[in-house]
Amino acid sequence: EAQVTQNPRYLITVTGKKLTVTCSQNMNHEYMSWYRQDPGLGLRQIYYSMNVEVTDKGDVPEGYKVSRKEKRNFPLILESPSPNQTSLYFCASSFWAGGLAGYNEQFFGPGTRLTVL
Amino acid sequence: SQQGEEDPQALSIQEGENATMNCSYKTSINNLQWYRQNSGRGLVHLILIRSNEREKHSGRLRVTLDTSKKSSSLLITASRAADTASYFCATQETSGSRLTFGEGTQLTVNP
Numbered sequence: 001e002a003q004v005t006q007n008p009r010y011l012i013t014v015t016g017k018k019l020t021v022t023c024s025q026n027m028n029h030e031y032m033s034w035y036r037q038d039p040g041l042g043l044r045q046i047y048y049s050m051n052v053e054v055t056d057k058g059d060v061p062e063g064y065k066v067s068r069k070e071k072r073n074f075p076l077i078l079e080s081p082s083p084n085q086t087s088l089y090f091c092a093s094s095f096w097a098g099g100l101a102g103y104n105e106q107f108f109g110p111g112t113r114l115t116v117l
Numbered sequence: 118s119q120q121g122e123e124d125p126q127a128l129s130i131q132e133g134e135n136a137t138m139n140c141s142y143k144t145s146i147n148n149l150q151w152y153r154q155n156s157g158r159g160l161v162h163l164i165l166i167r168s169n170e171r172e173k174h175s176g177r178l179r180v181t182l183d184t185s186k187k188s189s190s191l192l193i194t195a196s197r198a199a200d201t202a203s204y205f206c207a208t209q210e211t212s213g214s215r216l217t218f219g220e221g222t223q224l225t226v227n228p
Contacts, residue, residue: 013181042219043221044218045215045216045218105150106150106216107162110158
């Protein structure tokens with residue numbers, strides 16, 4: 001079954017304790033992205049990756065790191081989490097056709113609800 | 118900053134009625150996509166319309182795109198209670214490779 005998986009689904013942590021949220025897709029997609037969703041603010045992009053070893057900042061990258069060492073995985077790292085990073089996080093992936101053809105549909109993971117105390 | 122902005126922010130209708138949501142954006146785009154999200158869950162892709170298309174249909178969904186007005190609309194016909202969800206538009210700008218989401222329209226369909 002084609003899918004994007006995220007782990008963990010729920011996480012409660014404390015300020016300053018490093019954490020990693022994993023994301024994996026089994027569709028051989030080039031493009032992967034992380035978003036955070038907060039009430040009244042919609043989805044905001046954190047980082048995205050066009051392919052292995054190619055990553056770029058989105059709208060709200062501060063306090064986050066990513067890596068893309070393999071095509072299927074795109075982990076999100078919070079080196080020193082703070083309470084303002086409490087949010088619902090989504091990973092997504094898509095084929096990238098390039099040029100004006102652009103993206104096809106994005107497939108979203110089920111979300112990770114993070115609480116930083 | 119958000120590229121797409123949905124209107125209205127919230128919409129409440131009766132089952133069987135049609136629901137129309139609008140999306141406006143600021144820059145030139147390659148394509149525009151609509152997504153649906155049930156409360157607290159992942160987004161699900163509904164339909165994609167490219168910049169050279171004006172209208173697309175998928176089941177009870179109809180999407181229009183007016184690039185001269187930089188706007189799109191999503192029409193859900195004969196709505197059902199199960200259509201209750203948040204609906205988001207997302208745009209891919211011609212100048213880059215990012216996909217940018219709006220803040221969404223919360224649709225409530227009352228039985």
